[in-house]
Amino acid sequence: MDVIPAEILRIHSHLTKEIAEMSPTGDGILFKTEEYAGRLAKLKSEMERREMDTLLISEPSNICYLTGYEAYSFYVFQIMIVHRDVSEPIWIGRSMDAVSVRRMTYLSDDSIRPYTDDYVQSSEKDPVDFVVAELKEICPTLKAIGVETGSFYYTARIHNRLLESLPANRFLDAELLINWMRIRKSAAEVAILREAGQISNAIIADAVEAVQAGIRECDLTSVIYRRMIAGTPEYGGVYPSSAPYVLTGSRTGEPHAPWSDRTIDHDTPVNIETSGCRRRYHAPISRTVYLGSPPESYLRLADAVTEGIEAALEAVRPGVTCGEVAQIWGKTIARHGFHKDSRIGYSIGIGFPPTWGERTASLRESDRTMLEPGMAFHMMPGLWLDDIGIVLTQSFVVNEFGREDLTTFPRQLVIK
Structure with missing residues (x-):
């Protein structure tokens, strides 16, 4: 079986995103990139005010608000990372859903970090470990990490695992931070x-x-x-x-x-x-x-x-x-x-x-x-x-x- 060259895959991904952005139907990127950029800038400003350098977003509505991503992938582990000094949010989720992120959002390929399927509902591999490794690689600083403690999708198990894996870091309650940003519609x-x-x-x-x-x-x-x-x-x-x-x-x-x-x-x-x-x-x-x-x-x-x-x-x-x-x-x-x-x-x-x-x-x-x-x-x-x-x-x-x-x-x- 022939292997498709990486450059062809990259071009295909780029063209698919361009077509999706032009689509007048219920497909593709919903709002202009400038609107998403304004939302992200406002979020980072609030993070700065709270002395929070990193935010872990688990609520699908908030991920959608920041990027336009709306696929039904939240029944397995999914997190978005926002760091004050990193230009784009970083999506972390199941590998088979990465194609939807590319089609629905403005995120570059480097901002889409899927984990392999052997992490899904596994007793041997924990996707939180994948996130921790990505945090250490992506984030220039990792001092104060905000988490959505009241989200339906952020479990006590996830939180405890993060505390165990990052004992030197400070965790802050970011519950409803983005939700209150969303209350005023454009x-x-x-x-x-x-x-x-x-x-x-x-x-x-x-x-x-x-x-x-x-x-x-x-x-x-x-x-x-x-x-x-x-x-x-x-x-x-x-x-x-x-x-x-x-x-x-x-x-x-x-x-x-x-x-x-x-x-x-x-x-x-x-x-x-x-x-x-x-x-x-x-x-x-x-x-x-x-x-x-x-x-x-x-x-x-x-x-x-x-x-x-x-x-x-x-x-x-x-x-x-x-x-x-x-x-x-x-x-x-x-x-x-x-x-x-x-x-x-x-x-x-x-x-x-x-x-x-x-x-x-x-x-x-x-x-x-x-x-x-x-x-x-x-x-x-x-x-x-x-x-x-x-x-x-x-x-x-x-x-x-x-x-x-x-x-x-x-x-x-x-x-x-």
């Missing part, structure tokens, strides 16, 4: 969020049309999945960070239970929560459909939620805090005799399983985060009352004048 990011919102509109419209007495919950969910992936004629969709929630009847009092194969009855509410996803950006949406004639008590519940979300949305504008928005919701539904303990929303943007939330600002009374243009939220003021519930939500971006809604499906109880 114009290019908002454009992608709008595309995700159009997919969300199409999903909920299909679900509302399909739901009827006699259909199984799983069959309704399949309608949601089809549109979720097909997207719109303009924008194809991909898998979101969370499975959709389809809950009916007495189970509408449960916010996060899975759908089942039970048949949906007449004279019952159906709660649907889902999201369109475009290049890992999400615009979640939830609606309740009532099949039949709702009792007066349920209509009062729907009226309270509708009035509450409209009042809270009306308060959204730069300079207002997340807590002040939540307080308006709480006071509004209190006039109807209802109370909600949990938050009514959270920051959104890039998302990988298990969540499309950014894990930063929340729309809750105790949160003093001030709204700024470019922040995106899913306002999710659902009410779950033991054996009954209703969901009515709105994803939006804060702008200079107030907000821009990312979805346009009517904010009201659907009676069918």
Whole structure:
């Protein structure tokens, strides 16, 4: 078998990246290199302020934010290294995924450092050892190392192994460092969020049309999945960070239970929560459909939620805090005799399983985060009352004048 010369492979890799960058579809590098450069410069400035020379990034959303990399490779060990004095981030991951890094990102070949497959889920070789060796080779200094201690993907085992391997180094908590950078979206990011919102509109419209007495919950969910992936004629969709929630009847009092194969009855509410996803950006949406004639008590519940979300949305504008928005919701539904303990929303943007939330600002009374243009939220003021519930939500971006809604499906109880 002939061996392909290294120079031909290098040229092929370069041409593949050029083609990907020119692609107008959902392929290739998402944003201009200048945008990624600005994000990296801002990160390095914050690292300097914290006296941190090295940062180990494990959260896929943050890796995507810095480079555009969005492949499903995070189920095995994956780390990105950022050093203050190294020009590019360094991706470390499974060897078979390196080709995706080359296609999706601006990273040069020297910044892509894959480990061999015998490290994968091995009892004999630890990929943390590979990372430690790379750190010693790549980093001009290695004094203070930041790690994302709260990331779903940074385990206690990884941390302990790093401490054992680098006992002379200082480790700093960099939890949510990049997440808080991500909270203010650029114009290019908002454009992608709008595309995700159009997919969300199409999903909920299909679900509302399909739901009827006699259909199984799983069959309704399949309608949601089809549109979720097909997207719109303009924008194809991909898998979101969370499975959709389809809950009916007495189970509408449960916010996060899975759908089942039970048949949906007449004279019952159906709660649907889902999201369109475009290049890992999400615009979640939830609606309740009532099949039949709702009792007066349920209509009062729907009226309270509708009035509450409209009042809270009306308060959204730069300079207002997340807590002040939540307080308006709480006071509004209190006039109807209802109370909600949990938050009514959270920051959104890039998302990988298990969540499309950014894990930063929340729309809750105790949160003093001030709204700024470019922040995106899913306002999710659902009410779950033991054996009954209703969901009515709105994803939006804060702008200079107030907000821009990312979805346009009517904010009201659907009676069918």
